Amino acid sequence: MPRPAIELFRKTFGTIPRSAASAPGRVNLIGEHTDYNGGPVLPIAIAERTTSVVGPGPADASGILETVSTRYPTVTRVRWQEELPTGWSAYVAGVLRELWTFGAIPPGGSVRIAVASEVPVGAGLSSSAALSVSAAKAIATFAGATLTPRQIAGVAYRAEHDHVGVRCGVMDQTIASLAKRDRALLLECASLAVQHIPFRARLMLVDTGVKHDLSAGSLNERRAECEAAVKRLKFELPELMWLASWPVHWLPRLKRALPEPLRSRAVHVVGETARTRFAAELLARGKMKQFGQLLYESHESCRRLYACSAPELDTVVAAAKRAGALGARLTGAGWGGAAIVLVRERGRGTGERVAKAIRSAFRKAYGREPDIRPVKSSAGVRTERV
Ligand code: GLA
Numbered sequence: 540m541p542r543p544a545i546e547l548f549r550k551t552f553g554t555i556p557r558s559a560a561s562a563p564g565r566v567n568l569i570g571e572h573t574d575y576n577g578g579p580v581l582p583i584a585i586a587e588r589t590t591s592v593v594g595p596g597p598a599d600a601s602g603i604l605e606t607v608s609t610r611y612p613t614v615t616r617v618r619w620q621e622e623l624p625t626g627w628s629a630y631v632a633g634v635l636r637e638l639w640t641f642g643a644i645p646p647g648g649s650v651r652i653a654v655a656s657e658v659p660v661g662a663g664l665s666s667s668a669a670l671s672v673s674a675a676k677a678i679a680t681f682a683g684a685t686l687t688p689r690q691i692a693g694v695a696y697r698a699e700h701d702h703v704g705v706r707c708g709v710m711d712q713t714i715a716s717l718a719k720r721d722r723a724l725l726l727e728c729a730s731l732a733v734q735h736i737p738f739r740a741r742l743m744l745v746d747t748g749v750k751h752d753l754s755a756g757s758l759n760e761r762r763a764e765c766e767a768a769v770k771r772l773k774f775e776l777p778e779l780m781w782l783a784s785w786p787v788h789w790l791p792r793l794k795r796a797l798p799e800p801l802r803s804r805a806v807h808v809v810g811e812t813a814r815t816r817f818a819a820e821l822l823a824r825g826k827m828k829q830f831g832q833l834l835y836e837s838h839e840s841c842r843r844l845y846a847c848s849a850p851e852l853d854t855v856v857a858a859a860k861r862a863g864a865l866g867a868r869l870t871g872a873g874w875g876g877a878a879i880v881l882v883r884e885r886g887r888g889t890g891e892r893v894a895k896a897i898r899s900a901f902r903k904a905y906g907r908e909p910d911i912r913p914v915k916s917s918a919g920v921r922t923e924r925v
Contacts, residue, residue, distance in 0.1 A: 541655075541923040543609055544590040548653035551607045551614060556592035556653065559923040560676035562669045562715040563588045564658035566744060566870045566879050566914060568723055568822075569837050570815035572845055574708025576765050577729035577781025578812035581819055582710055583738055584718030586915040589656035589669035590923060591631075591677040596649025606631055608654040620648075623702060627654075630671045633698030638675060641694070643684035650678060661750035663871025667703075668711030671695035676920050689731075691920060692716035706762045718919035725819040729781050736823050741882045742914040743890055745859075745897055747851035748907070749875030757874050761847065765808065768801040783812040800846070807844035811837060831866025831881045838868035838878075847873030854904050855880070855897055862896035863888030879914065 541559040548556045563584035570580035596603045604619040606628040617624045619632040620639075631652055638644050652674060658666040672695045679686050679694075686694070695712040699705050709731070714724050722735040751757070765782050772779050775796050779785065785793055787809055794802055814833050821830040838856050842848035852869045855878045859867035865888060866881040880897070882890040894911045901909050 541590045541592060541925065544592040544653045544655035545925060547607060547609055547612070547655060548592050548594060548651070551612075551653060552594065552605070552651050554594055556594040556925050558677050558681040559590060559592040559925045560673045560680060560920060561588040561590040561923050562672035562676065562920040563718060563917045564664040564666060564669050565711060565714045565718070566664065566742070566877070567710065568738075568879070569811075569818045569834060569868070570710075571811060571837060571841055571869070571873070572761060572847065573783055573808060573811050573815060574710040574726075574728040575706065575762055576783040576808045578783030578808060579725060579727050579815045579819070580708075580710040581723050581725050581815055581822075582714040583723045583914070584714055584917045584919055585664065585744075586917045587657040587659070587664070588917070589654065589658050589666065589673050591652055591654050591670070591673040592925060593650055593652050593677040593681045595645065596647070596651055601647040601649055603649040604628070604632055604635060605651040606654070607652075608656070610656065610660070627670060629703045630667060630698055631674045633702030634671050634675045634678065634694060636702060637694040637697045638678055638682070638684075641679075641684065641686065641690070643679045643682050643686060645682045650681065652677070659746060661876065662746050663751065663869070663873065663876025665711040665715065665871065667699060667705070668695060668715045671698045672712055672715040672920050676922060680922055688716040688919060706759045714919070716919050718917065720918045721916050723822060729784070734819070736819060738822065738916060740827055741884060741890055743880045743882060743894060744877050744912055744914050745855045745880060746877045746910040747849065747855065747875060748909060749849055749851050751872065751875040757847070758872050761804065761845065764801055764804045768797055768805040771797055771801065772805070782808045785809050787813045803844040803846070807840045810840055827865055827881070831864070834866030834868045834879070834881060835860060841869055841873055845873075849873070849875045851875070851901070851905065851909070852878050854900055855909065858897045858900035859893055862893040864893045
């Protein structure tokens with residue numbers, strides 16, 4: 540697995556890397572746009588991983604970061620304490636700044652890093668968390684520091700949130716760090732309580748090929764709307780800290796208190812919070828039909844209330860439903876990217892039939908076919924041999 544990154548490191552820097560780590564991408568089963576609102580999420584880690592390999596920086600300089608990746612083979616060189624590079628290297632610089640607060644960087648603070656990734660970028664599969672979590676682990680290991688998976692997740696989250704400036708929640712970095720194979724992770728984002736729930740269902744990933752770029756602002760805009768909603772709702776409930784904590788049986792009161800579009804955004808968050816907790820219970824009890832139904836409902840709420848879907852995603856979900864899939868919805872932030880489809884083992888609604896129906900509906904609408912593949916679950920961050 541770390542081969543391509545090791546080869547790239549050697550070729551680029553002419554030396555051997557000293558540590559390596561990999562972290563997975565993820566799909567979120569349900570609980571969309573709830574994490575930064577203090578609600579629950581239910582992701583699984585996927586088999587596609589990002590590998591970071593690390594070695595000492597140039598001998599004559601301190602505080603230097605040099606990065607290279609199989610996707611962008613030109614070396615970027617920055618003084619990471621003073622400047623934040625553009626593009627993907629900014630995540631690594633953010634990771635270094637955060638590791639520095641743990642004393643988990645090598646003496647002199649110079650590192651070289653080479654990255655190879657199987658996680659598609661811009662598909663809503665959290666390629667950025669796979670990058671920052673694997674980089675955090677590889678750099679900490681190189682520095683001889685032992686950080687817990689929770690600490691690694693925290694470093695990666697603050698790198699993205701505080702330094703790169705994407706106002707994401709904690710879901711992606713947490714699942715990339717804590718995931719277990721064949722388990723979904725129920726994460727309560729206010730308390731950070733976690734529960735690993737067995738997940739062995741048949742799931743397909745449909746990548747619409749519509750790219751989204753989170754640093755472009757849609758996520759930040761939604762988050763600002765949610766914060767504005769909380770500010771107004773505090774007149775009703777002064778103790779309210781998180782939008783997701785608004786009691787679901789008080790929805791009529793919430794609707795009266797908020798103007799559009801804050802009302803729609805808030806109704807999504809409160810409804811999705813209840814749906815996600817219920818879905819986790821159904822999953823634990825093996826009630827896949829009802830679980831799947833909640834995936835459809837979640838998609839509808841994302842589309843209509845949170846306005847974070849895209850026509851291509853709606854086409855996929857509608858075709859999956861017509862073909863008898865148990866459930867389907869966009870996964871990740873939305874505005875493009877991928878959908879997940881929960882299929883049956885036999886009869887109507889099996890993977891093959893549903894995939895065929897999706898391909899044909901998509902071709903009719905857009906003149907091309909989406910990429911469809913089975914989702915295999917995987918485990919969280921781990922060190923790799925160099
Ligand atoms: C992005 C963010 C996550 C989460 C999802 C939406 O993936 O990085 O923290 O907010 O969007 O659920």
